[in-house]
Amino acid sequence: MNSPIISFILIAITCLAELINAETHTWWFNTTWVDANPDGVFERKMIGFNNSWPLPTLRVKKGDRVQIYLTNGFDDRNTSLHFHGLFQAGSNQMDGPEMVTQCPIAPGATMLYNFTVADQVGAYWYHSHTAGQYGDGMRGVFIIDDDDFPYEYDEEVVLTIGEHYHETADVLKPKFLSRFNPTGAEPIPQNLLFNESRNGTWHVEPNKTYLLRILNIGGFVSQYLWMEDHEFTIVEVDGVYVEQNTTDLLYLTVAQRYTVLVKTKDNTDRNYAFMSRVDIDMLDLIPDELELNGTNYIVYNQDKFDEERPEPYLLDSIDDYFDDFYLKPLSKDKLLDDADYTITIDVQMENLGDGINYAFFNNVTYIAPKVPTLFTALSAGEFATNEIVYGTNTNSFVLQKDDIVDIVLNNLDTGKHPFHLHGHIFQLIERHESIPDEEDPVRYNASDHAEWPEYPMARDTVYVQPQSYMIMRFKADNPGVWFFHCHIEWHLEQGLAIQLIEDPVALQNDPNQQINDNNKDLCAKLGLAWEGNAAANTENFLDLTGENVQFKNLPTGFTARGIVALVFSCVAGVLGLAAIAFYGMQDISDVEERVARDLDVDINDDEYAESDDLVRGSSSLAEHSSTQKN
Structure with a gap:
């Protein structure tokens, strides 16, 4: 028997075994507000499930089926749920971003997220994909266990990190997306969290x-x-196994996950600090009360810890963090073939005619369509391959089956940005170094760039440096509508997103991908259409009359700094006029005497009396005019 046949038999046996051993996991969750005090400083409401917060860690295995019944327990807002990093192959409707793959879940409504975990393992998470809700606590860990994990260890521990605000997104978002914040300065968090708390403890045993x-x-x-x-x-x-790399300093953007091995000491003589630090380059200002370094603890000896906690362990420099670009997949997947299709997108932050600072890809800020884009792809028939039907403000790109796709991202902004692609991992094949603010941004030049790695690092969230570029490569082998966006929630709210409509013909021909009744009901509850183009037009898919679009541009010459100057000038002018009006209406009986004294002018009593009569006459005239006007 030849080797291809043997390989096929082995694969078939493996698949059959996984199918036999697969389990179905069913959870019922109801969104609720929960009183909590994550940082130990300020009590506020967090979004929990079933009156409990933090949200539970969910565990499954490769091949298992997941059924999550999510009921919207709010009475004043919609919600949704995204399973970050899961490919959702054949189950695009379960991906979660509202108005991309589903209608939002209205108050009182329930959506069943029903999918099978395919060939994925590792650390993932789930979170709301609606209006900043995951910053309010609607987030949890999703682990896919692997019976064939390639490295030896004794015990598993889950650690989450993040930032925390004392105000809810309902309060922060209007302040952020405001003409009074023309530079787009992001809200500054109050604290860093370590396993949804502060000053956390990790109890360990020696020699493990x-x-x-x-x-x-x-x-x-x-x-x-x-x-x-x-x-x-x-x-x-x-979720991608890599060849082992040892470091003493990690750097994690939001949405990134690292699984690491940590070898403990062989004794319990002392305890140690476990430090976290905010990337201050991302903050427009640093409040005095913000603790930049979070101190947590590795506890070997509880008695010693009760007596005295370890001091913060500070570094002289944090410039030598591990650069994930140099990781290599354990599978030794080589660089994919040259791109069949290249998407070049430029990142900018600018103000529109309403004075608000927005985020743009190629001068377009993402505005949600009137029909979820997946539903447009499924209902557009022959027009599904025409990018026009998905709207002029959704930044949509249609990909052909099995194309090798390059996303060339030129960051013209002075900040770092972590970008996440739904439905795929991508190979990061180049990332240019950071460019200082005082210099011009550097764009990708196809004829002059660094050598690309033979075995590029692959993951689903990567960051671009300020004023530079990066190139991501992937294969379009997962039919569906996939969001690509900055995972800084404030920037997504500003519109920093595109949509990839992948092989819409295959999507339409797959019976498992058709819109289910649950999704149609969700749309109906909110009065939203579940078919038609981006403008909800079913008669003419090329007619976008009435689609959602961005505000008009500011007049030529306006910049963010100019808007700042204009806003503060207007505020100063209004305050000045208010002061003039207030003091101008005061009845100052000796005004001429005061003016004369200030000017060092002598006036006699007769002149003063005559002037005083004139003043009183003017005051009376003003009062008469006011009375007549009223």
Whole structure:
């Protein structure tokens, strides 16, 4: 029997075994507000499930079926749920971003998220994909266990990090997306969280190897992580096994995950600090009360810890963090073939005619369509391959079956941005170094660039440096509508997103991908259409009359700094006029005498009396005019 036949038989046996051993996991969740005090400083309401917060860690295995019944327990807002990093092959409707793959879940409504976990393992998470809700607590860990994990360890530990605000997104978002915040300065968090708390403790035993799954489930800032006198050995990123790399300093953007091995000491003589630090380059200002370094603890000896906690372990420099670009997949997947299709997108932050600072790809800020884009793809028939039907403000690109696609992202902004692609991992084949603010941005030049790696690092969330570029490559082998966006929640709210409509013909021909009744009901509850183009037009898919579009541009010459100057000038002018009006209406009986004294002019009593009569006459005239006007 030849080797291809043997290989086929082995694969078939493996698949059959997985199918036999597969389980179905069913959860019922109801969104509720929960009183909590995550940072120990300020009590506020967080979004929980079933009157409990933090949200539970969900565990499944490869091949298992997941059924989550999510009921919207709010009475004043919609919601949704996204399973970050899961490919959702054949189940695009379950991906979660509202108005991309589903209608929002209205108050009182329930959606069944029903899908099978395919060939994926590792650390993932789930979160709301609606209006900043995951920053309010609607986030949790999703682990896909692997019976064939490639590295040895003794015990697994899950660690989440993130930032925390004392105000809810309902309060922060209007302040952020405001003409009074023309530079688009993001809200500054109050604290860093470590397993949804502060000053956390990790109890360990000596001579053990721990598998530590670290997930940044925050919505804004990247964080540095390091341990006193311990090291991280990286073995997985974003569900991709990698060749071991040991480092003493990690850097995680929001939405990134690292799985590492940590070897403990052989004694319990002392305890150690486990440090986190905010990336201050992402903050427009640093309040005095913000603790930039979070101190947590690796506890070997509880008695010693009760007596005295370890001091913060600070580094002289945080510039030597591990660069994930140099990781290599354990599978040794080579660089994909040259791109069949290249999407070049430029990132900018600018103000529109309403004075608000928005985020743009190629001068377009993402505005949600009137019909979920997946539903447009399924109902557009022969027009589904025409990008026009998906709207002029959705930044949509149609991909052909099995195309090798390059996303060339030129960051013309002065900040870092972590970008996430739904439905795929991508190979990061180039990332240019950061360019200082005072210099011009550097764009990708196809004829002059760095050499690309033979075995590029692959993951689902990667960051671009300020004023530089990066190139991501993937294969379009998963029919569906997939969101690509900055995972800084504030920037997504500003519109920093595109849509990839992948092989819409195959999508239409797959009976498992058709809109189910549950999704149609969700749309009906909100009065939304579940077919038609981006403008909900079913008669003529090329007619976008009435589609949602961005505000008009500012007049030529306006910049963010100019708008700042204009806003403050207007405020100063209004305050000045108010002061003039207030003091001008005061009845000052000796005004001429005061003026004369200030001017060093002598006036006699007769002149003063005559002047005083004139003043009183003017005052009476003003009062008469006011009375007549009223």
